[in-house]
Amino acid sequence: MKLYDDKYIKNIVLLGSVKSGKTTLAETMVFEAGLSQRRGTVEDQNTISDFHEIEHQRGNSVYATLLHTDWRDYKINIIxxxxxxxxxxETISSLRVADTAVMLINAQYGVEVGTELTWNYTENHRIPAMFAVNQVDHPKSDFFSAVEAIQESFGPAAILMQYPLNEGEGFDCIIDLLKMTMYKFPPEGGKPEKLAIPEAEQEQAAELHNQLVEKAAENDEELMELYFEKGSLDEDEMRKGLKIGMLNREVFPIFCLSAKRNMGxxxxxxxxxNVAPSATEMPPEQTADDRELSSDPAGPPVVFVFKTLVEQFLGKITFFKVCSGEISEGMDLVNSETGETERLNQLFIMSGKNRQPxxxxxxGDLGATLKMKGTKTNHTLHGKDSPVSLKPIxxxxxxxxxxxxAADKKDDDKLGEALREIQAEDPTIKAELSPELRQLILWGQGELHLNLVKWRLENIYGIKVEFIEPKIPYRxxxxxxxxxxxxxxxxxxxxGQFAEVHLRIEPYEEGxxxxxxxxxxxxxxxELPWGGKLVFYNCIVGGVIDAKFLPSILKGVMEKMQEGPMTGSYVRDVRVMVFDGKMHPVDSNDISFKIAGAQAFKEAFRNANPLVLEPLYDMEVMVPEDLMGDVMSDLQSRRSMISGMESxxxxxLIKAITPLAEQHRYSTTLKSLTQGRASFRCNFREYAPVPQDIQQKLTTVE
Structure with missing residues (x-):
């Protein structure tokens, strides 16, 4: 295997909405470089990237897949x-180790809601980005409308590098504004012929070229002076300015192509x-203790794990980025999280499911290894004499x-173990056994995400499971x-047993x-584990209850607070004053006072105008403007309070406060209402009283 200088390694991540053509482009890039003999297609289920069975069933990507290609002595790692x-x-972990984001835009639809959301992640990571308007050979392609949408959404830093000629089914030419050349492709795609720009296009091409020159010049004072002096910049000078602009996120080049026909x-x-930055040109990595780690091949060995995956017949695969130094087969590194030493028995570069030792x-390079013991996603491996822990994703x-x-109760333990493995692979999944709800609760990003977990449990782990509507953790x-x-x-x-307890309860407020x-x-x-407080007072006068029995009364109160008198939910924000009672010199004991305390609390609670609280969530829904009405009507039907809107x-962006009780299957409903063009986020906000009619339905009296 050829060894690459760190400056000749480029790491890109392909981003974009469903059907924008990311997998097809990855396939074409590998084919174009001559590393595969034929181009697979998503339809034929034979692409290098989408190789998992579930991806074949669904017809789109489910996992982030690492590939690589060699193009003119540069190694391009593609995710x-x-x-x-x-x-x-999968997207966020890939952004963490990439050095350039390539945003694919479908030429038919322009900027979609998925594009907007993904773009926000590139901003959070401050990663250089470029756009590729794909499928310009489609009959409904509208390249310049797509470009207008890009610039409207992401600003004037998005600048044209190329534009298509003969857009649509007859597409076969690209006008390149950096080289001021026309590329004409054969019908089957591949290597183009370089031609002069047609006379009819020269005026437009010259105007767009000048805009590109100005954009390249404005990122560097030296280049700006040259531009004022010469009135233009040569190709190398433009590349320099564009690279500086990309690193500062002040230039986002726009390309056009047909990935399916291998044109562009x-x-x-x-x-x-030539232009996209390498890892050595990117800002240093940040450590957990706010130090910096440069991507230096001569530095100490440091590896960051960005993804783990368990393959059915292969075992655990650990994907990583070499952030500093050099690693070799057989090297021992220390896991900064566990303190354990891990040996790199094998090293691979990946192309989908294919591994090259x-x-x-x-x-700066990306690689993989097998069967690491305790190393998981977000862990850092370092040399024994150079401890470091990088900031996690x-x-x-x-x-x-x-x-x-589990459909079969005998599989309960097996189910728990399988979910622990799945969580270790995918930190956006959470599984927790709720003592309060007496249910195993599985959290995910959407219905499809949860259904993927179910598919894996049944097809990979062999555990038949059922999804059940979860109970609500009322208070x-x-x-x-x-x-x-x-x-x-x-x-x-x-x-015998004897205890008498007199107590008073009151609502508790801080201070x-x-x-x-x-x-x-x-x-x-x-401080109650489930939120809120209990304040317990000993107000006994005259020794009518021995002080040694007060902890038992408190224990009884706490037990009753864990199974609230109204709905069986946890009780919060109450203060209890034990002020009188009686005891017997022989028959009084701890169990008697625990029972008396619990029952006195239960009776007082029911007479204290009890209130049921429900969890509320802050919800943000990103929706196309023409579908706002339907989405807002649905939110209001879910007892949501609209708190704001932003363009x-x-x-x-619709902001709403929505009860958890009304969110079941919301992901599916939103996709149905908007044909998959909307997305949402939600975070816990607070507990608030349920409406009176709902409280009446929820409460039961024994």
Missing amino acids: DTPGLDDFVG SGRMMGFID VSKLVA DFPEPRIRTAVA ETIRKAATATYRHKKQSGGS MADPTDLTVRGKEEI QGRYQ
């Missing part, structure tokens, strides 16, 4: 990502070679949930004070003063 927002974790991909690959990899919180259960509290007395008395021969009408002899503030290009 092909899914277009669906349900699999956003080679020219774009040449630009990636290599003996070493240098800073910040994955988004899950958006929707379901309850999951209970009170609105007024109430007093109750409970006597527990039991006689069954010999020692409220202690009661003044009772003598406070002790106070305990308890974002051709889209509207």
Whole structure:
């Protein structure tokens, strides 16, 4: 395997909406470089990238796939990502290790909601970006409308590098504004003929070329002076200015191509070679303790794991970026998270499912290894004498949930273990056994994301599972004070049980003063694991209850707070004052006072104007402007309160506060309402009272 200088390694990530052609472009780039003998197609299910069974069934990408190609002595590592927002974790982890984002735009539709969302991730990572308007050979292609939408959405930094001639089914020519040349492709695509720009296009090409020159010049003072002096820049000077602009995210070049017919991909690959930055030209990596780590081949060996995947017959594959130094087969590195030493028994460069063994990899390169013991996504491996931990990937919180259960109870343990493995691979999935709801809750990014987990459980792990509508984690509290007395008395021969407890409960608010009408002899503030507080007062006077029984009363109260008197949900924000009672010198014991405390609390709670609280979430829905009405009507039918709207290009961002109880299957509904053109995010906000009619339906009295 050829070894590449770090400056000749380029890492790109292909981003874009579903059907923008990312997988087809990746396939064409590998074919164009001569690393595959024929181009596969998504329709024929034989592409290098989409090779998983579930991807063949769905007809689109589900996993981010690492490929590589060699173009004119440059190695280009390509990460092909899914277009669906349900699999956003794959996109974000890929952005973390790429040095340039290639945003594919479908020439028929222009900027779609998926494009807007993905663009936000490139901004968060401050990664250089370029656009490729694909499918300009489609009968409904409208290249210049797509460019107008790009510039409207992302600003004037998006600048034309090329434009198509004979757009549509007759597409066969590209006017290149950097080289001021026309590329004419044969009907089967591939290597083009270089021709002079036709006279009819010379005026437009010259005007667009001048705009490109100005954009390149404005990123560097030296180039600006040259531009003023000469009135133009040569090709090398323009490349220099464009690279500086890309690094500063002040230039976003726009290319055109037909990936399916292999027209334009080679020219774009040449630009990636010559202009797109390498890892050594990018800003240094940030460590967890806010230091910097440069991509230096002569530095200490440091590896960052951005993805792990368990293949059915292969085992665990660990994907990584060499962030510093050089690594070789057989090298021992230390995991900064676990402190354990891991040996790199094998090193590979990847092309989909195909692995090519290599003996070493240098800073800036992407690779993979097999069967690492305790190393997971987001872990850093370093040399024994150079400890470092790189900043982890910040994955988004899950958006929707379901309850999951094994069809056969004998598979419960197996299910738990399988979900732990799946979570280790995909940090955007969360699975938790909820003692409160008595359900195993599975969280994900959308219905498709959850269905992928179900498919894997059933087809990879052999566990038949059922998805069940999850219960809602309500909370209970009170609105007024109430007093109750409970006597527990039991006689069954010999020692009996006796306890009498008088207590008062009140709503608790942060900072409220202690009661003044009772003598406070002790106070305990308890931060409840489920949120809110319990404040417990000992107000016993005259020793009517021995102090040793107060912890038992508190234990009884806590047990009852874990199974609220109204709905069985956790109780929060209550203070309890035990102020009187009775005990028996023989029959009183801890269990008696625990029972008396629990029952007195339950009776007082029901007389204290109880209130059921529900979880509310801040929801943001990105939707095309023409579909706003339908989406807002649906949100309002879900008891949402619209809190704001913002215009974002051709889209509207609707902000709403929505009860969790109304969010079941919202992802599916939104896709149906908008033909998949909208997306949403949600985060927990607070607990708030449910409407009275809903409380009446929820509450039961024993």
